[in-house]
Amino acid sequence: MSTRNAPIVGDSFKLGYRFQRYWDTPMANAFFFGELGAGLFFVSLLLGFVPGMAAGIVITCILKTYFHVSHMGVPTKAWRAILRPDRSWISRGLLAIIVWSTFGALHVLNLWFGLEAALGFGPIIGGLIKLIAACAALVVMTYQGFAMSHSTAISLWSSGLMPVSSLVYSLTAGTMLTLVFGWNALLAGQLGLLVNAALLLLVVIAVVLLSLLHGAHHGSPGGRTSVELLLKSRYARYFLGAVWGTGLILPALLLWAGAGSYPAVIVAAIGMLSGYYAYRVLVFKAGVFEPIMSFRP
């Protein structure tokens, strides 16, 4: 009764692997912009780069929300998504976004307009706002990975490395965008730190991706099918070319060889973000449901 040799059957009345088709490109866009914005905010927060923090909040609140609503079947009831934080990562994530965007915006306003002095609250409350915003941003950076890994239905996603990949991709995207936006505003030492951090994070992403693929391949027949889709068959060209070539190798080389050049940093950031977006889309597309049984030998 091994399902190892069952075919991919699409939506037909045949027994075999079925592609998950419920979370597709709009959801990938929402995940991408959510993690991108939160990552940009978090890295900018660490460096005190206020325009980056503001841009991060705007990216997440506008683009992530737009794509979630465009994906949702009944968007008029979207508010109901916050009702089950006790069991659902979607609810937890949405609450984290509300907390982050509120406290993040307060922190940005405080830095820009000096709310501490204007409203008369001390640095302790200002620091508390910053801490809450940072913690909530960390949740936003990772919760989508938890939402995917929480269930065992799709073997490729059912891995503790899924939230780790969300976190490192989010941090890397945030680092690259902070480099681009802050090239003329940040100190030389901060720029050097960001370049080194980005190089290190690109290596960490490579290790996480390899571990994720290895775990899925050896975890179950469904995971193996997904990995083969990504590495050998339908999506191999995009996964190897975009996620690895454009998204990891190209930016690493550009940062390593041309870190002093702004155009090189811009091209590296575009490449990294393209690869990251491709990863988000392909992980959804390569997710398969396993057949409930198979009689093939």
Place this chain on the structure above:
Amino acid sequence: MARYGMVFDLRRCIGCNACVVGCKQENTLPDGVFFTRTLSEEYGVFPAVNRVYIPTLCNHCEDAPCEKVCPSGATYTREDGIVMVDADKCIGCGSCAVACPYDQRTELSKDLFTQGLFGEGELTPFEEQGYSRFTPGMVTKCDFCSGRVDAGLDPACVVTCPTDARIFGDLDDPDSKASRLIRERGGRPPLPEKNTSPKVFYVD
């Protein structure tokens, strides 16, 4: 309180799909939407080939992953173990659909409710009456024909099956036909490694 479940006798299923048609009619399901399917698989090498039919529907899991991930509380389990979807609460996020290892969730996209079964942009009185239980855009699934069960009837797919391959009953009652089949013929749940404790079993 009963704990309802179903047993599929694979020796008896002939793949006629009468259950599929019965389910669509009972639930007024739009074009392309199925709460139950009879999947088939061919195996072997000529001349020793065979074809097997595997009926599927929502397994009404004890530890339902669709219920656990639902952010709006739309998915819930009744006392009798039937996993339900509240059409008024579902937001159509699809998280239940990607959490169900058995791919038994169905998105009811809005155009299904305007196109009509005959694709002419007009609903028949049958559709108008039946679609009122759904919210366009929601994600739904089989509910073991809960209305029929409440009235003391078997689900539509069970009464439609001409070979008695679908057996519905109380799994807590050791004398029910479903319990006896599971006990005597070694009923096995689908994908037990997913740890969802399904209430649907297969015997062959």
